[in-house]
Amino acid sequence: MGVRKQGARSARAGSATNKAELEQGLVIAAHGRHYLVQAAEQKLNCVTRGKKSDVAVGDHIRLARTSADQGVVESIDERRTLLYRSDQYKSKLLAANVDQLFIVVATEPSFSDDLVSRSLVAAESAGVSAHLILNKTDITEALPKTRERLQVYARLGYPVHEVSAKAQPEETRAAFMPLLAGKSTILIGQSGMGKSSIINLIVPDADIATREISAALDTGKHTTTFTRLYQMEQEASIIDSPGFQEFGLYQLSEGMLERAFRDFTPYLGKCRFYNCHHLNEPGCAVLEAVQAGEIAGMRHQLYAQLVHESSQTLY
Numbered sequence: 001m002g003v004r005k006q007g008a009r010s011a012r013a014g015s016a017t018n019k020a021e022l023e024q025g026l027v028i029a030a031h032g033r034h035y036l037v038q039a040a041e042q043k044l045n046c047v048t049r050g051k052k053s054d055v056a057v058g059d060h061i062r063l064a065r066t067s068a069d070q071g072v073v074e075s076i077d078e079r080r081t082l083l084y085r086s087d088q089y090k091s092k093l094l095a096a097n098v099d100q101l102f103i104v105v106a107t108e109p110s111f112s113d114d115l116v117s118r119s120l121v122a123a124e125s126a127g128v129s130a131h132l133i134l135n136k137t138d139i140t141e142a143l144p145k146t147r148e149r150l151q152v153y154a155r156l157g158y159p160v161h162e163v164s165a166k167a168q169p170e171e172t173r174a175a176f177m178p179l180l181a182g183k184s185t186i187l188i189g190q191s192g193m194g195k196s197s198i199i200n201l202i203v204p205d206a207d208i209a210t211r212e213i214s215a216a217l218d219t220g221k222h223t224t225t226f227t228r229l230y231q232m233e234q235e236a237s238i239i240d241s242p243g244f245q246e247f248g249l250y251q252l253s254e255g256m257l258e259r260a261f262r263d264f265t266p267y268l269g270k271c272r273f274y275n276c277h278h279l280n281e282p283g284c285a286v287l288e289a290v291q292a293g294e295i296a297g298m299r300h301q302l303y304a305q306l307v308h309e310s311s312q313t314l315y
């Protein structure tokens with residue numbers, strides 16, 4: 001998919017400075033500074049120069065070969081989108097060039113609204129569309145309450161798809177396929193939501209591919225601790241990322257934050273002060289909407305927390 005050789009003379013060790021001589025590749029897995037890259041005919045184990053690790057899974061890169069199955073990343077092609085999170089000290093790239101983010105939640109165990117909203121904010125600010133996948137709908141006792149919890153996101157226009165990877169595998173597969181065709185999709189979710197079960201349903205050879213990638217990158221047995229990309233039919237690709245407990249967004253400025261909250265959009269520009277922070281200013285249209293119940297209090301609290309985080313950035 002989109003991988004082709006650049007010119008007949010492919011690059012040899014260190015000799016390639018001309019872009020046209022470099023080979024093109026797609027980064028399909030990342031582990032520290034080691035990347036597995038799908039080049040024209042084979043997968044290559046690549047490293048970056050120096051200490052840089054600014055390559056993301058999903059990146060289209062130019063590489064110079066250093067041996068039959070190894071190479072050095074020389075440049076990264078312009079990205080359509082880039083999803084990343086960050087803490088106070090540094091940012092961590094999640095995936096490049098994805099079209100959509102699927103957030104997997106479940107009836108059980110309970111999911112975190114904080115992580116869901118943070119993921120949505122990351123998607124909004126990256127220009128990536130976001131969908132919620134509600135898995136384990138077969139656990140009927142917990143279904144009404146979970147649906148109710150997801151209403152806040154559905155009202156904002158985020159599609160919520162109900163599936164049951166275990167109880168209705170065929171229906172689940174059928175529900176996913178049209179959503180994936182022609183797109184690059186990243187799946188994220190907290191541990192236990194059923195993300196692996198879903199990946200195994202929609203990517204038939206996921207286990208084998210993961211073992212191969214793990215062996216090639218020499219990651220040992222910890223097969224789920226790295227992000228990987230599966231290329232599928234119908235020009236679709238799926239990125240599976242390891243579960244995480246935190247989703248720092250320290251990189252987002254206040255201006256980016258207010259725009260990443262869809263619920264704020266109707267009120268922006270309507271506050272008494274043109275430079276309103278929407279935190280405690282008099283005449284703030286956003287705060288009035290929170291008081292009137294038009295914006296969920298939980299969403300505004302997260303906004304305030306993220307504004308606080310963005311002021312703590314040390315890089």
Ligand SMILES: Nc1nc2c(ncn2[C@@H]2O[C@H](COP(=O)(O)OP(=O)(O)OP(=O)(O)O)[C@@H](O)[C@H]2O)c(=O)[nH]1
Nearest residue numbers: 136164165166167190191192193194195196197243
């Ligand atoms: N009842 C029910 N259980 C499910 C469903 N899908 C997955 N599970 C179960 O939920 C548990 C977690 O599923 P996984 O697919 O391992 O979840 P995960 O999100 O990948 O979790 P980690 O591997 O910890 O990251 C397993 O015991 C699955 O069998 C479902 O649709 N219904």
Ligand SMILES: [Zn+2]
Nearest residue numbers: 271276278284
């Ligand atoms: Zn305001």
